[in-house]
Amino acid sequence: MNFCTPTIKKGSRPVSEAFAALAAKAELDRADLVKLLSAKALDEIEAVRAEAERVLLAHCGEGVYLRGLVEASNACASDCLYCGIRKSNRDVNRYTLSLEDILSCARQCADMGYGSMVLQSGERADRKFLGLVEEAVLRIRDETRSEKQPDGLGITLCIGQQSYETYQRLYEAGAHRYLLRIESTNPKLFAQMHPADQTFQSRIDCLKMLRQIGYQVGTGVMIGLPGQTLEDLADDILFFDTLDIDMIGMGPFIPHPGTPMGDLPCPDVAERVRLALLMIAVARLKLKDVNIAATTALQALDPVGREKGLRAGANIIMPQMSPTDVRADYQLYPGKPCIEENATDCQSCLNMRIEFAGRKIGLYAWGDSAHARKRQNG
Numbered sequence: 001m002n003f004c005t006p007t008i009k010k011g012s013r014p015v016s017e018a019f020a021a022l023a024a025k026a027e028l029d030r031a032d033l034v035k036l037l038s039a040k041a042l043d044e045i046e047a048v049r050a051e052a053e054r055v056l057l058a059h060c061g062e063g064v065y066l067r068g069l070v071e072a073s074n075a076c077a078s079d080c081l082y083c084g085i086r087k088s089n090r091d092v093n094r095y096t097l098s099l100e101d102i103l104s105c106a107r108q109c110a111d112m113g114y115g116s117m118v119l120q121s122g123e124r125a126d127r128k129f130l131g132l133v134e135e136a137v138l139r140i141r142d143e144t145r146s147e148k149q150p151d152g153l154g155i156t157l158c159i160g161q162q163s164y165e166t167y168q169r170l171y172e173a174g175a176h177r178y179l180l181r182i183e184s185t186n187p188k189l190f191a192q193m194h195p196a197d198q199t200f201q202s203r204i205d206c207l208k209m210l211r212q213i214g215y216q217v218g219t220g221v222m223i224g225l226p227g228q229t230l231e232d233l234a235d236d237i238l239f240f241d242t243l244d245i246d247m248i249g250m251g252p253f254i255p256h257p258g259t260p261m262g263d264l265p266c267p268d269v270a271e272r273v274r275l276a277l278l279m280i281a282v283a284r285l286k287l288k289d290v291n292i293a294a295t296t297a298l299q300a301l302d303p304v305g306r307e308k309g310l311r312a313g314a315n316i317i318m319p320q321m322s323p324t325d326v327r328a329d330y331q332l333y334p335g336k337p338c339i340e341e342n343a344t345d346c347q348s349c350l351n352m353r354i355e356f357a358g359r360k361i362g363l364y365a366w367g368d369s370a371h372a373r374k375r376q377n378g
C-alpha cells in the first residue's frame with residue numbers, strides 16, 4: 001500500500017500511465033469511476049492518489065482544517081443495525097454532557113486554534129436534548145469569539161434526522177454546517193442497515209431540507225459493506241455530485257460485534273482500507289473542491305490511516321475533544337482510536353501527523369469548503 005510515503009520524493013514512484021490518464025480526465029463518468037476504484041497494483045493506486053493530491057492542492061490548497069469533535073450524548077432513539085450505540089444495545093453506559101461540559105470543550109477547541117467544532121450525538125428528538133443543543137450552539141458562537149477569530153468557532157451539527165423546524169431553529173442559533181451520512185446510496189444496502197422506520201427517502205429529504213435552510217451540507221458512506229460493489233461506490237460519488245454536497249465524511253465499515261451486522265462477511269481489513277482511500281481519491285477527482293475528512297475509522301484500521309487519507313485527497317481532520325471519561329462510551333465501531341488521550345495529547349499527535357503528510361494546519365479558520373464558498377458567492 002503506497003498511499004502515505006512522505007519520505008519518498010514526489011514523482012519517484014512508478015505510476016500506471018493508463019490510470020494516470022484516466023484520473024486526469026476532465027469529466028469522469030460512472031464507468032471511469034468504477035475503473036479508478038478498481039486500482040489494485042501499486043502503480044495504479046499511486047497514479048490515482050497522485051492526481052487526487054494534485055487536484056486537491058489546485059482547488060483547495062495545502063491547508064488541513066480541524067473540527068474538534070465533541071460527542072454530546074450517546075443516547076439514541078434509533079437502531080441502525082451496524083451501530084455500537086444503537087438503542088437496543090444494553091451494554092452501553094449512556095451519558096449526556098452538561099451544557100457546561102460542552103462549553104468547556106468548545107473553549108478548549110478555540111484556545112487550541114481549531115477553527116470549528118462538530119457537535120455530534122445519537123439521534124434524539126426529545127425537547128430537553130434539542131434545547132440543550134440550541135443553547136450550546138448559541139453560547140459557543142458567543143463565548144468563543146476572540147481577536148483571532150471574531151466570529152467564534154464554526155459549528156457543524158451531526159445529530160441525525162430531525163424535523164425541518166428543528167434544523168431551522170438550530171441554523172438560526174448559529175450552526176452553519178450539518179453532517180448527515182447516508183451510509184449507502186444503494187437503497188437495498190441502506191435498507192439492510194437501517195430499521196424499517198428509517199427510510200432511504202427520508203434521509204434524502206433531510207439532506208434537501210438542510211440545503212434549503214442554508215446549511216453547508218455534508219454526507220458520507222461506509223466502504224466495504226457486505227454485498228457492496230464498486231458500482232455502488234461509484235454511485236455514491238455520483239450522488240454526492242448530484243446533491244451538490246459541500247463536505248464528505250466516509251470511512252471503512254468496521255463490524256461491531258454487539259450488533260446484528262457484527263458477523264456478516266465483508267472484505268478483509270487491507271481491502272477495506274484500500275477501498276476507503278481510493279474512495280477519498282476518486283471523490284476528490286470527481287468533485288474537486290469539496291471538503292473531505294480523513295476519518296478516525298481509517299485510523300482504527302490502519303495506524304497511519306488518517307495521514308494516508310490526507311495524501312489521498314482529504315483536507316479535514318476531526319480531533320477528539322470529548323471529555324476523556326466518556327470517549328470509550330461513544331463507540332459506533334470497535335477499536336476507536338484516541339480513547340485514553342486528552343485534548344492536548346490529541347493536538348500534538350495531530351500536528352505531527354499533518355506535518356508528516358506534508359501539509360499545513362489551518363488554524364483559527366472555519367475552513368469552509370471552496371465548493372460552498374463558490375456557491376454562496378454566486
Ligand code: SF4
Nearest residue numbers: 076080083086122123
Ligand atoms: S448510527 Fe446514529 S442514528 Fe444510527 S443507531 Fe448509531 S447513533 Fe443512532
